[in-house]
Amino acid sequence: MTPRHTGVSESRRDRETAARLATLEDRLEAAERQQRLLRTTVAGLVREVGCSLGCQCSRCEGSYTFVKDGSMYCPRCGDREPL
Known part of the structure; x- marks a missing residue:
């Protein structure tokens, strides 16, 4: 061509x-x-x-997690997991 x-x-x-x-x-x-x-x-x-800033949420991957009182919380999807 x-x-x-x-x-x-x-x-x-x-x-x-x-x-x-x-x-x-x-x-x-x-x-x-x-x-x-x-x-x-x-x-x-x-x-x-x-609190402290954790890793990227493994559930929604749309936010970093907050770490406080022995658990990680995602402010976007509400997922909470114990440490």
């Missing part, structure tokens, strides 16, 4: 790709900053209420 001619020059496509890549890099950096802020906030909240 021969390549199709799209009417868009190679250099223009390269510039568009570079611009999209730069936008994605900016979005990724912003998401990573937001994730760090949320992680710090959650860790502080967990300390304030007197």
